[in-house]
Amino acid sequence: MGAELRAVRGKLDVGLTFGGRVTDGTLRISELQGARTGGLRGLDVPAGSGLGGKVLDELWPRLISDYATARTITHQFDREVLTEGIRSVVAVPVVMSGVPRAVLYSAVRGDAPLGARAIEVMTAAAKRLAEEFRVQDEVDRRMRLLGADQEQPAGDPAAVEELRVTYGELRDLAATTDDPAMRARLRSLCDRLHDRSGGSGIALSERETDVLAQIALGCSNTDTADRLGLKPETVKSYLRNAMQKLNARTRHQAVVNARRQGLLP
Incomplete structure (x- = not known):
């Protein structure tokens, strides 16, 4: 995930990219590139809460032009987000078989909002990460089979x-x-x-x-x-x-x- 976030940050020339895996319907932010504070690291985002929670519910990318004034999301994470200076942000889910496995974000701190290209680049990164998860799942499955085979x-x-x-x-x-x-x-x-x-x-x-x-x-x-x-x-x-x-x-x-x-x- 870290490699994808670094690549996205370079392609979009944004100040910050971050994300994390989803477990039992809750996203935990674990990867940050370009963060100025530690407020986002380890943050738990339940489904339906904030921008990431909305993405978990809808399984669809979301773009917010001005986070502070956005009316389409809840704002319980304002302190962590605004302390980072985030203005415009894109969130994209990593989905496998209809189940969210992770969420990726890119964000800018300046006045120029992110646009359609950001969604396109982030969606491509999410697809690559989904393929990586597929490989990991197959490895884990084969490990279990190997363990059973030992018996x-x-x-x-x-x-x-x-x-x-x-x-x-x-x-x-x-x-x-x-x-x-x-x-x-x-x-x-x-x-x-x-x-x-x-x-x-x-x-x-x-x-x-x-x-x-x-x-x-x-x-x-x-x-x-x-x-x-x-x-x-x-x-x-x-x-x-x-x-x-x-x-x-x-x-x-x-x-x-x-x-x-x-x-x-």
């Missing part, structure tokens, strides 16, 4: 198949996310799954393993390219290199050999 008998076919699918999907997410911290977390999970399947003296590159993991899920070269954000020709090159290292004549044999060597679950 299943060793060699159980269902557990082995779930392990393989999880490994392929996590590598897919790691290859496509733009968040370095999330990518590192996903790679760490992949390493944990790999450790459970044994080791090998054969060394595949990250991308060769990414491609082979998708092939193991039954993906074609075109499907693999789409999922990993690569060109089909690049996928072919990685697959060819992996096949040579694994002494495999076919893609199917490459997957089988990789599993035998402990390079794939």
Whole structure:
């Protein structure tokens, strides 16, 4: 969230951006860029209260040209907002499946109010953040599945198949996310799954393993390219290199050999 707020502040050239996650219908402001005071940090905003609460209720962006005189919102947060010198402010919800997950704000302290461009930039940031949350949710779901899998008998076919699918999907997410911290977390999970399947003296590159993991899920070269954000020709090159290292004549044999060597679950 902090990265998106910094990017928005730069694009709009505004004095302040801030936001936070929503839990049980209440927004908590946790991220601030350009704040002069600490009044907004840690502020809890229930649904229906203030500008952020209105956005939570409506699930729609809102622009206030002059906060101090606005009649469309409640004003219980005036002390915190006005102490920051905020004049015009935009609030945009981050919504997933009809549920608000966060709210992003941008604000100016001068007389020139924010306009349609601010809403456009903020909405794009909210969409990117929603995708980041989707990835985080998938990681958390896979973590729970992995924990449940630990309790299943060793060699159980269902557990082995779930392990393989999880490994392929996590590598897919790691290859496509733009968040370095999330990518590192996903790679760490992949390493944990790999450790459970044994080791090998054969060394595949990250991308060769990414491609082979998708092939193991039954993906074609075109499907693999789409999922990993690569060109089909690049996928072919990685697959060819992996096949040579694994002494495999076919893609199917490459997957089988990789599993035998402990390079794939």
